[in-house]
Amino acid sequence: MSAITLKVNGSTHTLDIDPTTPLLYALSDDLQLRGPKFGCGLGQCGACTVIVKGQAVRSCITPVETVQGVEITTLEGLGTIEKPHAIQKAFIDEDAAQCGFCLSGVILTAKAFLDKNPKANEKQIQEAMSRVLCRCFTHTRMLRAIVRARQEMSR
Amino acid sequence: MTPDAMTPDALAALKRAGFSRRSFLQGTGALIVTFSIGEVLAPLDARAQFGGEGAPPDSPPAGEVDSWIAIASDGSVTAYTGKEELGQGMSTAQMQLVAEELCVPFHRVTLVMCDTAFTPDQGVTSGSQSSPTNFNHKGLAQGAATARQALLQLASTKLSLPVDQLTAVDGEIRSKSDARKKIGYGELVAGKKFNVKVDPNAKRKPASEWTILGKPILRPDMPELVTGRYEFVHNVSVPGMLHGKVVRPDAVGASLVNVDESSVAGMAGLVKVVVRKNFVGVVAQKPWQATQIASQLKVTWTPGPGLPKQESFYDYLRNQKPTRDTLSVNSGDVDQKLAASPTVVKATYHHPYQMHGSVGSSCAVADVQGEKATVWSPSQGVWPQRATLAMLLGLKAGNVRVIFRRGSGCYGINGADTVTYDAAILSQSVGKPVRVQLSRKDEMAWENYGFAFVLDERAGLDAQGNITAWDHEAWSPVLGNRPGYNRPGNVITGMLAGFEPQEFRPRSPAPEPATYSNNGNSVASYMAGQVNGKAYGTGTIKSERSLIHNTKSYFFTGPLRSPQRLQNTFAHESFMDELAAAAKADPVAFRLRHLSDPRLIDVVKAAAKAANWDARPSPSPRAKKTGVAMGRGFSCVAYEGDNGYVGLVAEVEVDTATGKISVKRIVVSNDCGPISNPDGLRNQCEGGALQGMSRALGEEVTWDDQMMTSIDWRTYHSLPLGFDVPKIEVVLLNRPDEEATGAGETTITTVGAAIANAIFDATGARIRQIPFTPERVKAALAG
Numbered sequence A: 001m002s003a004i005t006l007k008v009n010g011s012t013h014t015l016d017i018d019p020t021t022p023l024l025y026a027l028s029d030d031l032q033l034r035g036p037k038f039g040c041g042l043g044q045c046g047a048c049t050v051i052v053k054g055q056a057v058r059s060c061i062t063p064v065e066t067v068q069g070v071e072i073t074t075l076e077g078l079g080t081i082e083k084p085h086a087i088q089k090a091f092i093d094e095d096a097a098q099c100g101f102c103l104s105g106v107i108l109t110a111k112a113f114l115d116k117n118p119k120a121n122e123k124q125i126q127e128a129m130s131r132v133l134c135r136c137f138t139h140t141r142m143l144r145a146i147v148r149a150r151q152e153m154s155r
Numbered sequence B: 001m002t003p004d005a006m007t008p009d010a011l012a013a014l015k016r017a018g019f020s021r022r023s024f025l026q027g028t029g030a031l032i033v034t035f036s037i038g039e040v041l042a043p044l045d046a047r048a049q050f051g052g053e054g055a056p057p058d059s060p061p062a063g064e065v066d067s068w069i070a071i072a073s074d075g076s077v078t079a080y081t082g083k084e085e086l087g088q089g090m091s092t093a094q095m096q097l098v099a100e101e102l103c104v105p106f107h108r109v110t111l112v113m114c115d116t117a118f119t120p121d122q123g124v125t126s127g128s129q130s131s132p133t134n135f136n137h138k139g140l141a142q143g144a145a146t147a148r149q150a151l152l153q154l155a156s157t158k159l160s161l162p163v164d165q166l167t168a169v170d171g172e173i174r175s176k177s178d179a180r181k182k183i184g185y186g187e188l189v190a191g192k193k194f195n196v197k198v199d200p201n202a203k204r205k206p207a208s209e210w211t212i213l214g215k216p217i218l219r220p221d222m223p224e225l226v227t228g229r230y231e232f233v234h235n236v237s238v239p240g241m242l243h244g245k246v247v248r249p250d251a252v253g254a255s256l257v258n259v260d261e262s263s264v265a266g267m268a269g270l271v272k273v274v275v276r277k278n279f280v281g282v283v284a285q286k287p288w289q290a291t292q293i294a295s296q297l298k299v300t301w302t303p304g305p306g307l308p309k310q311e312s313f314y315d316y317l318r319n320q321k322p323t324r325d326t327l328s329v330n331s332g333d334v335d336q337k338l339a340a341s342p343t344v345v346k347a348t349y350h351h352p353y354q355m356h357g358s359v360g361s362s363c364a365v366a367d368v369q370g371e372k373a374t375v376w377s378p379s380q381g382v383w384p385q386r387a388t389l390a391m392l393l394g395l396k397a398g399n400v401r402v403i404f405r406r407g408s409g410c411y412g413i414n415g416a417d418t419v420t421y422d423a424a425i426l427s428q429s430v431g432k433p434v435r436v437q438l439s440r441k442d443e444m445a446w447e448n449y450g451f452a453f454v455l456d457e458r459a460g461l462d463a464q465g466n467i468t469a470w471d472h473e474a475w476s477p478v479l480g481n482r483p484g485y486n487r488p489g490n491v492i493t494g495m496l497a498g499f500e501p502q503e504f505r506p507r508s509p510a511p512e513p514a515t516y517s518n519n520g521n522s523v524a525s526y527m528a529g530q531v532n533g534k535a536y537g538t539g540t541i542k543s544e545r546s547l548i549h550n551t552k553s554y555f556f557t558g559p560l561r562s563p564q565r566l567q568n569t570f571a572h573e574s575f576m577d578e579l580a581a582a583a584k585a586d587p588v589a590f591r592l593r594h595l596s597d598p599r600l601i602d603v604v605k606a607a608a609k610a611a612n613w614d615a616r617p618s619p620s621p622r623a624k625k626t627g628v629a630m631g632r633g634f635s636c637v638a639y640e641g642d643n644g645y646v647g648l649v650a651e652v653e654v655d656t657a658t659g660k661i662s663v664k665r666i667v668v669s670n671d672c673g674p675i676s677n678p679d680g681l682r683n684q685c686e687g688g689a690l691q692g693m694s695r696a697l698g699e700e701v702t703w704d705d706q707m708m709t710s711i712d713w714r715t716y717h718s719l720p721l722g723f724d725v726p727k728i729e730v731v732l733l734n735r736p737d738e739e740a741t742g743a744g745e746t747t748i749t750t751v752g753a754a755i756a757n758a759i760f761d762a763t764g765a766r767i768r769q770i771p772f773t774p775e776r777v778k779a780a781l782a783g
Helices: A023-030 A086-093 A104-117 A122-128 A137-151 B008-017 B021-026 B046-049 B090-102 B130-137 B137-161 B185-189 B223-226 B286-294 B314-318 B335-341 B382-393 B415-429 B440-447 B494-496 B565-582 B589-591 B600-610 B678-697 B746-763 B774-782
Strands: A002-008 A011-017 A049-052 A057-058 A069-073 B067-072 B077-081 B109-113 B166-169 B172-175 B182-184 B243-248 B256-260 B269-276 B280-285 B298-301 B324-330 B344-349 B363-368 B372-377 B400-404 B434-437 B453-461 B467-478 B544-552 B627-636 B645-656 B658-672 B726-732
Touching: A002 A023, A002 A057, A023 B286, A023 B372, A049 A104, A057 A104, A057 B298, A086 A104, A086 B223, A086 B280, A104 A137, A104 B372, A122 B324, A137 B090, A137 B600, A137 B678, B021 B166, B067 B185, B077 B090, B077 B137, B090 B109, B090 B130, B130 B137, B130 B400, B137 B182, B172 B600, B182 B185, B182 B280, B223 B298, B243 B286, B243 B415, B269 B415, B280 B286, B280 B415, B314 B363, B314 B453, B314 B467, B335 B453, B335 B467, B344 B565, B363 B415, B363 B627, B372 B382, B372 B415, B382 B415, B415 B434, B415 B494, B453 B565, B467 B565, B467 B726, B565 B589, B565 B627, B565 B746, B589 B627, B600 B627, B600 B645, B600 B658, B600 B726, B645 B746, B658 B678, B658 B746, B658 B774, B678 B726, B678 B746, B746 B774
Parallel strands: A002 A069, B077 B109, B243 B434, B372 B400, B467 B544, B658 B726
Antiparallel strands: A002 A011, A049 A057, A049 A069, B067 B077, B166 B172, B172 B182, B243 B280, B256 B298, B269 B280, B324 B544, B344 B453, B363 B372, B363 B434, B453 B467, B627 B645, B645 B658
């Protein structure tokens, strides 16, 4: 155990945990955040995605000691129920979910990509989402929501 | 049962209403409602009705309005249902139903789903049965309709006006002629209960008068979902909660030899190593500690008995003994008719074991303290889960409370039931609440897989190209199932803890069918479906036989979205295409020639029309086995014979050099009776189409001589979000005057055959084994 400092969604937290603990466990267990989810623990599905320094990162295979002091954004940090981020709003408007378990990975992967590629075309968006899984197969709506968010975000 | 064990939805509703559900159910503040046209009801003895002194309430009786509907003094409505939200939109549709029948705004309804302390026992949320159960003539719909009738009756007394001069609007009962005479539901009910039996004759609102049902209302859970505020079962946290992890055997059928506890002695956070017969698990303070301890724990297992070779599995299956044989139809003249037919067509199809493969591994929280247990579970059946948990824990069922919390999409039986047992066993062993989330491997290697199948089809054609006789014979292995009310051994944890799966009962030959059931779609849509001299099917072919041989599976099996229906339909609809080709007929026209059911005929025509179907025989005149070939394929189904209708067109490109299939466009027509929520229905059709594609193109469970080898997303192939998603067009056929049917499983049932038929159209090559991997496509092209 050692003291680990994490900056999550604008707040700083100091945790006394094993420094090899994957970031996901610190976020969901210690900080009780509901956005990032354990899907596979292998970095394969994307459910645990968070944004670290502008990059979509798989928190289930990221030891907490490697992200000390840097800004980490989870799905909660993007927007609120009252004031959702444009991409969250787009997912609501397109009714782009079934069970919703994969949304953290879908929305944050798309957000990190669109921030860097505001003019991306649909093919490029599709490629950017190629390592994210949705087993309810809400793909059509999700891709439509991301395209819609691109338009909103570039305004 | 303390209020803190309640779901947040339920708590909020009760808080708003100013009473607790239990005191409500047991209270004596009953409304006395007398129906002029219905029954006269005596006040109920609530304690006798809902369980004895000190015992938690048993299942709220389905025959009481109070089991379904509560109206608070502020006029807000809480509805209780035994059919749960799994991501299919069932919570929104049920809220629409209640708002519609009670004539209140949608946002005034709160839905409490599946909690054994509060909601009626509606069995399992499965099998496309939620709409038929709760939207037709019983359950929630009839409970809400009776409540409206009761409110009208109460208002009649209060306002001194006859019922026929009153109308229910916007949470009020109003006089039809005098706008000043009205009374709100909150005031009418005044926090009391109805004490009224559900009236089977209470008038339902006709679909023509709907203002809330039938509309594409967006799901109210979306804002919480997209902002990370939604509480999945994975997020349930109770004070003092510990974390568990299980250690499963190394091989299928292995038994425990030894657990070396010294291998983890002194590890940080260790609370206990738990062994119960062949069940092994660990409990730790924190989840990462539990994971590390479980991976370090030295456990010795016997070798497994060995598994049949996967390369020759289908041959093995076809010859496996003993079998349990079932005839769905048997006209007795099939062989004779085939022998007399100028053309006989035969084909064999193969379908692998596939998995539910939830994107989130399954999770549950259990708090077993002495004689009582409270469990938060994503199980599709809280009441059956309660009964089997009681067996597993040695407790009285009445002392076990199961509270549904949504898990990751499950499509049947994923690890939800088994992980609930895991959490319960571990919690009982340490006397504290324990949360367990399975590892990816534990989720995938031990779930109840969707059924593998070998399917033989034979049919005859006369000189005019009409089908003279059709024979369907299939083999499929089974082991375990949903646990039901008394079989915890039907899933891995129950079996490891010492309970047997349901017994395999060989039966051969099959008895002649006594009643007609096409529950598994073993009877092709084109068969007449005759039993006892009467035709129940959807087709015209009178010489017919459908025979299924079940054998014993090495792996657990269970219902995976459209169980058996999908496998049988893949064979039937592929074979129908082969017959059309043999008759040199257009596949759609050929289908229509052999169908008798008007609703099935309509979806076939609707899909063909929307797709601008190119009517001609397959293969296409442009079919080729080089370069990129294009084709279109058709498929349809009457799900379970009469529980939802779909026609589907797939347009594909086949890269003949690589064997890669790209589906470019899918057009699906759907008839599920009156449409509750068109947007939710479209979402189900779209998801079903793409999940069907993933299952047709890539999904197959694999194993070696001892153990499953499909253990993660590299070894089990699901189409990711970034694949080349086809354009999907959904045509909805609304049937406001028909019964509500299922809609969650119809689309997926038809996808595999439509793609195979399109590949044939494009190339002239027939692929008969799912999944259509590039290697198999290339082999079919070469063949």
